[in-house]
Amino acid sequence: MQFEIFQIDAFSAEPFGGNPAAVIPLDTWLADDLLQRIAEENNLSETAYFVRNGDTFDLRWFTPSVEVDLCGHATLASAYVLFEQLGEQAEVLRFNTRSGELRVSRGAEGLLAMDFPAKQPVAVDLPVGLLEALGLNSARAVYRSDDYVVVIDDLAVLASLKPDFVALSAFDVRGIAVTAAGRDHDFVTRWFGPRVGVNEDPVTGSAHTSLAPLWSAMLGKRALTCEQGGARKGQLHCEVPGNGRVIISGRAALYLRGLVYC
Missing domain, CATH: 3.10.310.10 (Diaminopimelate Epimerase; Chain A, domain 1)
Known part of the structure; x- marks a missing residue:
């Protein structure tokens, strides 16, 4: 099997800044243990995988050791891949995740805006x-x-x-x-x-x-x-x-x- 992979520096306008994340678009989900092994091999703080689901995308995030409930920089990276590399035309992307639906929209001056649930410490x-x-x-x-x-x-x-x-x-x-x-x-x-x-x-x-x-x-x-x-x-x-x-x-x-x- 082979899959396309992107490495994106999120929260930076240029490479070598911000936080790197791997993004792997999939047609269907792979076994969880394989998703984890790929993330371990990538050895980045997060590897994100998404699968199109109608007008939305199912999105999951893995560190080198565990799957996590929420990851901001890998969500930003996934949206960047869809908008800038895969030609997605929607103005707002909707991701189905373990933390509920997350939305990312195109902003001004190259910004991508993520709408997340707030948490009060x-x-x-x-x-x-x-x-x-x-x-x-x-x-x-x-x-x-x-x-x-x-x-x-x-x-x-x-x-x-x-x-x-x-x-x-x-x-x-x-x-x-x-x-x-x-x-x-x-x-x-x-x-x-x-x-x-x-x-x-x-x-x-x-x-x-x-x-x-x-x-x-x-x-x-x-x-x-x-x-x-x-x-x-x-x-x-x-x-x-x-x-x-x-x-x-x-x-x-x-x-x-x-x-x-x-």
Whole structure:
């Protein structure tokens, strides 16, 4: 068997930025173990697969080790492949996923806008050992949704973080987001997910379904500019319209197009 594969740098206008994702269009679904083995072989934070289903697309996401419920950058990458590489003419793409229907529309100036369900993080007590695992001395607050969200005051500390990934993997959450107010952006984040096989994700769109509502409330703004990443970074635009949704927008760039043989 052979399948077309695209590698897309999501949340970046040019290759070598943002977050890379593999995208594999399929006519019909393969066995789950084969989907997982391909994702492991790709060794990217996410491999996305989609199958056309009438006027919509069934979409699934795999890290190198597990299938996940929601992935923003691989959704953006999938929409980019459909719009820019496969000639899809619809103005709005509808994806059926484990997190419900997700919509991606063409925006201005090359932006793709993803309509995701919002999640409101809940303030929690500081989990024992979390600051030590992150290499932090203190935090302003800690919240929980799919991830722990650790808010800190010092942007310079965020840039210098060197977490203990083995220790972080012991926490029973998808990942840990550490976030601070930015200088050139409203807020800046780094996201660590060793429990799902991704030590650090350059740009995690799904994490912003929690981060954007949190920062929107803290800053009193509905439209937010955001940056995520350590050595490799990407940029996002988030809107929190107050209707239980978050609009996450970004650009994407093609890095690779080829064939998978298996």
